[in-house]
Amino acid sequence: MDRDQERAIEWDCQKTMRQYYDYVDHRDFDSAANLFTEDIDWFSHGVKLQGRKELREGLQAALGEGTIRHVLSNTVVNVIDADNAELNEYHTLYYVADAEFENVDGPLAFEGPDRVIDCYAALRRTPEGWRIAKRRAPIIFRRNPDEPVRLETWGAKQGKIAQ
Amino acid sequence: MDREQERAIEWECQKIMRRYYYHVDRREFEKAVDLFTPDIDWLSHGVKLDGRDELLKALYASLGEGTVRHVLTNSVVSVTDKNHAICRSYNTLYYTADTEYQEADSPLAMEGPHRLLDSYAELTRTPDGWRISKRRSLIVFRRDPDEPVRLETWGESEGRTSGHA
Numbered sequence: 001m002d003r004d005q006e007r008a009i010e011w012d013c014q015k016t017m018r019q020y021y022d023y024v025d026h027r028d029f030d031s032a033a034n035l036f037t038e039d040i041d042w043f044s045h046g047v048k049l050q051g052r053k054e055l056r057e058g059l060q061a062a063l064g065e066g067t068i069r070h071v072l073s074n075t076v077v078n079v080i081d082a083d084n085a086e087l088n089e090y091h092t093l094y095y096v097a098d099a100e101f102e103n104v105d106g107p108l109a110f111e112g113p114d115r116v117i118d119c120y121a122a123l124r125r126t127p128e129g130w131r132i133a134k135r136r137a138p139i140i141f142r143r144n145p146d147e148p149v150r151l152e153t154w155g156a157k158q159g160k161i162a163q
Numbered sequence: 164m165d166r167e168q169e170r171a172i173e174w175e176c177q178k179i180m181r182r183y184y185y186h187v188d189r190r191e192f193e194k195a196v197d198l199f200t201p202d203i204d205w206l207s208h209g210v211k212l213d214g215r216d217e218l219l220k221a222l223y224a225s226l227g228e229g230t231v232r233h234v235l236t237n238s239v240v241s242v243t244d245k246n247h248a249i250c251r252s253y254n255t256l257y258y259t260a261d262t263e264y265q266e267a268d269s270p271l272a273m274e275g276p277h278r279l280l281d282s283y284a285e286l287t288r289t290p291d292g293w294r295i296s297k298r299r300s301l302i303v304f305r306r307d308p309d310e311p312v313r314l315e316t317w318g319e320s321e322g323r324t325s326g327h328a
Contacts, residue, residue, distance in 0.1 A: 011170055018239045022251055069279055069303060071236050071253055092255075094279050094304050107305035112275030 001082060009130075010077040013085050013123045016130045021070040029059040037124055037133040044117075044137035047155030048162035058160075062151035067101040067108055069094045072119075083125040091117040091137070097150065116141040164245060172293075173240040176248045176286045179293050184233040184254075192222040200287055200296040207280075207300040210318030211325040221323075225314035230264040230271055232257045235282075246288040254280040254300065260313065279304040 016035055023032035033056040036042070042049040042058070049055050075089040095114040101107075122134035148156075155161050179198055186195035196219045199205075205212040212218050234255040241249045258277040285297035311319075318324045 008167070008170060011173070012166075015173070015239065018237050021237060022239050067303065069253055069281075071255055071279075073236055096304075101301075101303050107278065107302040107308055109308050110276075110279070110304035110306060 001079070005082070006079045009079045009082075009085055012130050013077045013087050014075050016123060016132065017075070017087060017089070017121065018072060020132065021072060024059060024063055025069050027063065029056055029063075032059060034128075035131060036135075037126065037131045040132060041134045043162065044135065045139065045149065045151045045155065046162065047151055047160050049160065054160075058151065058154070061154035062149070065100065066095065066097045066150065067099060071113075085123045085130070087119075087121045087123060089119050091115075091119050093117065095149070112143075113141075114143045115139050164242070168245070169242045172242045172245070172248055175293050176240045176250050177238050179286060179295065180238060180250055180252060180284060181235055183295065184235055187222060187226060188232050190226065192219055192226075195222060197291075198295060199298075200289065200294045203295060204297045206325065207298065208302065208312065208314045208318065209325060210314055210323050212323065221314065221317065224317040225312070228263065229258065229260040229313065230262060234276075248286045248293075250282075250284045250286060252282045252284075254282045256280065258312070275306075276304075277306050278302050 020032055020035045023029070023035070033052045036052055036055060038052055040050070040052060040055055042055055047058065049058050071092040071094065073090050073092065075087060078086045078088075080086065092113045093115040094110060096108050096110070099108055117137045117139050120134075120136040121132050123130050124133040125131075152161075183195055183198045186192070186198070196215045199215055199218060201215055202213070203215060203218055205218055210221065212221055234257065236253050236255065238250055238252040241251075243249065255276045256278045257273060259271050259273070262271055264271060280300045280302050283299040284295050286293050287296040288294075315324075
């Protein structure tokens with residue numbers, strides 16, 4: 001593979017990740033879930049999910065209320081071959097649990113980021129384009145370490161917590 | 164249009180957005196305004212502006228003093244056709260109203276971002292290259308919601324306030 005082909009893959013994989021967060025942050029969970037492979041292997045906040053259906057449920061439970069913005073930076077894509085790539089980036093999360101931006105009159109008060117996350121994703125080329133096949137997201141910094149967020153509460157209740 | 168042509172448009176449009184913030188953050192307002200179409204339709208912080216002349220006045224009024232850095236991320240460009248595209252981004256703003264960085268002896272104190280905006284832009288291909296023809300931005304998070312920034316104060320005094328900020 002030449003460098004031009006590699007660059008095109010790097011660009012398309014970045015776009016898939018950004019598109020995913022544009023969808024989830026604006027609660028378009030069906031479009032978001034469609035950017036994963038059918039057999040997505042997903043692990044974040046200690047919660048393990050397998051497949052699009054579980055992921056769709058997890059997104060609704062975690063982000064159906066409140067307001068979140070995932071600010072993506074430091075993205076590096078490593079192309080493995082014509083159909084596989086890996087991506088690492090940082091996520092700086094701004095979050096409030098108890099208000100939906102679209103239902104309030106004006107901005108939400110904040111004091112800074114809620115979390116910084118190391119994000120890893122494996123992407124696979126499919127007939128529909130590049131899709132996320134595996135995702136890992138350890139939290140590195142956290143504003144209130146003892147206050148669980150909705151995904152963690154939901155994951156515990158559903159028995160989906162894994163090490 | 165094939166994917167290679169689409170990628171080229173995505174790159175050019177992202178570059179225009181980044182270049183715009185490079186110029187405004189350094190107070191190069193004339194260069195910043197040249198990146199818009201002459202009939203730019205602009206709404207941000209509840210302030211509605213039409214055309215380059217109005218935009219230039221507003222940039223001087225809002226960013227002629229103080230220091231701001233617009234940290235632009237998450238840009239997703241959707242190509243409509245070979246002459247039109249839409250760009251969605253996040254803008255994390257670091258801001259102080261009362262000091263100009265170029266006149267200070269040391270870095271400016273901060274406690275974190277001042278606001279986070281959902282940014283939407285429509286871009287049009289012109290003989291001079293891609294230009295921003297419509298812009299909307301909504302403040303999602305804000306450090307001091309009751310303290311207006313200069314753009315809001317100016318917009319109010321000029322009768323240009325309109326809609327959700």
